[in-house]
Amino acid sequence: MTPEPHDVAVVGAGPAGLGAAAEAAGAGLDVVLIDAGQRPGGQYWRHAEGGRGQHWKAYEGLSRRLGQVRRIPGTQVWLITRDQEGFTLRLTGHDPVTARAVILCPGGYDRQLPIPGWDLPGVMAAGGVQALLKEHGTAPGRRAVVAGTGPFLLPVAVALARAGVAVAAVAEANPVTGWLRDPFGALAAPSKSVEAVRYAAAMTARRVLYRTRTVITEIVGDGRAEAVRLRRADGTQEEIAADLVALGWGFTPSLELPIMLGAETRLDEDGSLVAVVDGSQRSTADGVYIAGEATGVGGAALALAEGRLAALTLAGSGKTARLRRAVRRGRRFAAAMRRACPVPAEWTAWLTESTVVCRCEEVPYGELRRACHDLGADDARAVKMLARPGMGWCQGRMCGFATAAIAARLNGRVATADDLRAFAARVPAFPVALEDLAEN
């Protein structure tokens, strides 16, 4: 017998998902919370068993409110479909779950740029470095350079220093004052600015070299990372020795599930594809709410507020005015931050013919160029089909953003939402064994 569908399935147990699940349960809804991690918290509250993370009281407060919530940890939703009673979610290693509504909080992952040398051992995505530090307290290197753009570089640098790694430099591609370029937006979330100031102070205390308007153009080394090449806005270059390079070019959302349900997507200020939602977190697909990074990268506090708002909207609560204002404010700040921290416009010029763009399929830049110039590929979809970037194990999670940008640049334009959609839609959302697919 098929069990009664849940009132709502919340997918993802990061700040947005925890906020949604806690609030929905509080409103009396029958909630199932599905997450890839064994412990709730997502990337933000990732922690070692028995350990503690940042803003821990908030986490504990949310965790206490999950008493009535059915929790399914350690599983991935690989397929989500709409049926008569609502939605069916098919999970890896677990029976399917049905629900009348869904709140999707899939979060995001590191946005990566394939600069020369990025595939050398010792080079990692900043988010990956942070995850290692949170889970194990160690980093695979002794002397690090943190490079890219955005406020996330700061906590990574500070965490590395606290773990005993010498941080040789932090290279921020954009002018930091740019974070305040949109003063109304920035002021809308003052606590964020305060946080940034605190990290800056911590870096000063540890004498970390902080360069702004400085891009990392290459990582060099014989068989592993040995040094990075930095270029400042005035054109001067320098080489800094490092055996660990953390690259952070911001984050980009996971959109497999929203797209699978037909939710519309759009291009965000920072050039990433994000899900379209209204002021109450409703997507364009009926019964599908989306919260957190998937609606635009904005950090943990905004994600939490969005998750709560989605749940209260679904529950039909009349008390959402304050939360809606908070979300509006948070989004303004996040948008200002995204505008202030763009990926350097000229980054594709750093590529050489042999720079590997897709690491799964080992596709070098030269093959992307030939697909466009010789074979007439005029969008990311055609580049993918002809040169195979994004066709491998990660299905373009790592190289999708970069390939879309490269395909567009090779055709003399900037990437569109359609270019990015060529890499964002994935069925199944995660690789699934043939026998599991056969028994779905």
Next chain:
Amino acid sequence: MSADLVVVGAGVVGAACAYFATSAGLRVTVVERGGIAAGTSSAGEGNLLVSDKEPGPELDLALLSLRAWREDLGDHGGLWEYEQKGGLVVASSPEGAAALRSLAAAQRACGVEVAEVADPVDYEPNLAPGLAAGAHYPQDAQVQPMLAAAHLLRLARERGAEIRLRTEVTGFLRDGDQVTGVRTAHADISAGAVLNAAGTWAGEVAALAEVTVPVLPRRGFVLVTQPMPVGTIRHKVYAAEYVGNVASGDAELQTSPVVEGTRSGTILIGATRERVGFDRTVSPEALRRLAGQAAALFPVLRSVRVMRSYLGFRPYCPDHLPVIGPDPRAPGLWHACGHEGAGVGLSAGTGLLLAQALTGAPAALDLAPFAPARFEAAA
């Protein structure tokens, strides 16, 4: 702006027609509303098959086409990963084995090379044991269809063709009944002849010339696994029921296992057929059946991960034959469409035949069975 021939559609059929037409000396312009091979050409497996065709005009075209891929286009085979891997058809029941034997005999009489196989495991070590019988078709081959379309267009361009992407045909230029070119959003292009190679959307293009070509979409899903060691699956392997499914006119979901490896190591798993219009919604039932049937045929695949799936819309006509040739209802308009699931394989032969007809050269095959107006006669 003028050309001898305007080809509407930059899929593999349009590309092959452009290639053979330019090779025959015609000045060709290709117009495509999207990008190269953005429709069905990029949603299939790239099959060049004779094994799945019953005796008749389509088999004749397939044999001609295979020869064209091998001989006329043989020098370029490496560009599109041409591989004559051979097909292996297997039957699980005595009845299936008998049907397969009689099909093979009839195909052999038409010139198909086929060998009966007592134990299919001799050909495919990873096949499930205990299959009743099999047939091996050494002529069956495979190409990477996107690369085939893109390189055929590139070769046509080297021979003087002009390729205009993101250029939708909005109407036809007419002189009385005569079609004298196309209108596009950007410009009018006059032409001695216009070829409708718009695949599953060919009916819409034909309607712009006020003629009916009954091409409809028949949806199919394909599963793609993680890369496997070379030799895991050596042939294109499929169940004997597949031939019946291809020929069926049912609207409901039909599945039969079709399994093969690719140059990149991934295993492709088809095939489903259903008539649901242009619906792009994922069908869990279709995925479930594909996975189950492939795992039954190749138990070694049970624990292999499926990395992605894709879907496409085969351009099918009610009699399962393509539409190839001049349209007497609109002189100057030609068609090369409705190849259903065999467009990649049949494209080379289609291009060859059209180039012959357009230049008045002797025809390698009678086009009458593919006549565009044949559906009106039946009605």
